[in-house]
Amino acid sequence: MRALVPGVLAGLVRRGEDFDAAEDALQEALMEALRVWPEHPPRDPRAWLATVATRRLIDARRSEAARHRREEATYAEPRQAAIEVGDDTLFLLFCCCHPDLAPASQVALTLRAVGGLTTREIADAFYVPEATMAQRISRAKRSLQGRRLDQPGDVAVVLRVLYLVYMAGHTGPATRVDLAGEAIRLARQLTLATDEPEVRGLLALMLLNHARLPARLDPEGRIVTLDRQDRGLWDTREIAEGVRVLQSALSMQTEERPPGRYQVEAAIAALHDDAAVTEETDWPQILAWYDDLVALTDDPVRHDPAAVLGRAVAVGHVLGAAAGLRETNRLREVLGERHRWHAVRGHLHELSGDLPAAAVAYAEAARGATNVAERDHLVRRAARARAAELHEQSSH
């Protein structure tokens, strides 16, 4: 049923209905569908939803018209539909990811208007009270009022919003709503609407990371790092699809249009997925892609420190831990307070065999962590590094 939401909503908005009112009416129609369909399944579900939502819109307008008679005239002449945008999903994503909205609002509105999730489900997924999420959504819709929704939006903003949805699902604890799966579903729809290679790049990146999700936590909920994961748990079907999508994106590149950041990050993920055992990881290739990634930004240390930090790990594996640590030094001023910087340095110290330094770095990282599972993981690594060091000392 949720798959029908974008089509029905886009139809109403294109017909000239107000986005806010149309979205509310469709939510009500969905509620009614949940009640009615189990006993009376409609022959054409999409038409059923459109009809019921339209009836709601007319009812709402009638009660308003009773108060303001004159508005009846306005209703009799519906506004001309905005320009035809090829695909409903793309059209709605541009509405929901309007650059004037804050990222949290873009995410919430996208999940409701395009994903068809209920306010309750979205609230649960982000651990806020339902009333808070309802308010966030209605404020977002209100700030869209009066905006022209006929200009094609910025695909880059839409991609960022979808990636935010994905990351919320990937790194957060399990909730009833599969946000990561939802982001993948929406990105897949988006690839049908546009040929932009970065859309495929993002879809590939999400698929290639999502494939490893079943191995990321052990049964007790503890984080398992990539090098220790049970690769038998990886979803090979998803990896195959991710690689296929990435290849189709990369095949569109030209001299003037090198692969964008999602394609590059997907290529890195693909190389990790490709190794049957951690020792077979093709670090030189990964480093080459990281070189491309940092080259996409002017002054990457300041403007894309996460890429420089990722590259430092690859440098550590290709050129040695000392070289990797030197790379992280360049980031001290920008990232020195962040737990990820300390965690990477802990990993590189461990790689070099300097266990006391690794223990100190992991403990520092644990103090800066903002996620319980990550904090616990970093405390464990600090304790393990320290214990290994004591064991080494006592055996000498």
Next chain:
Amino acid sequence: MPKYLLLKHYRGGPEPHRPVPPMDQWAPEDVEAHMAFLRHVSELLEENGEYVDAQALTPTRTWVRYGGPDAAPVTTDGPLPETSDLVAGWYMIDVESHERAVELAAYVSSEPGPGGKPLYEWIAVREVMSEGPSDG
């Protein structure tokens, strides 16, 4: 039923009954036992129907006050950051009585520390004020 906050602290409170080093300096198996116990506490509270919420806080604290008209907020890390109380997290529980809250706090405090022996950590028990008028 009254609600209570069981507060855990990074520092502050009465003199520790059993002083211990930071957890990253414990033996790995003691770290595992400690974390497993805390997971068990949450599960237990949920099974009992006493669980409301549990959260952990990062150790960074910023004090903020209104800076005055047209002025930026005034912030500070605190005058004596090393000696003042610093909350680490809480369980919020919904229980029959104050006695039950104390019982559960003592159970949390029995969490295993280095060597698998109880930590005897001080837990602050605070009753949450209810909203409406009381039944009595």
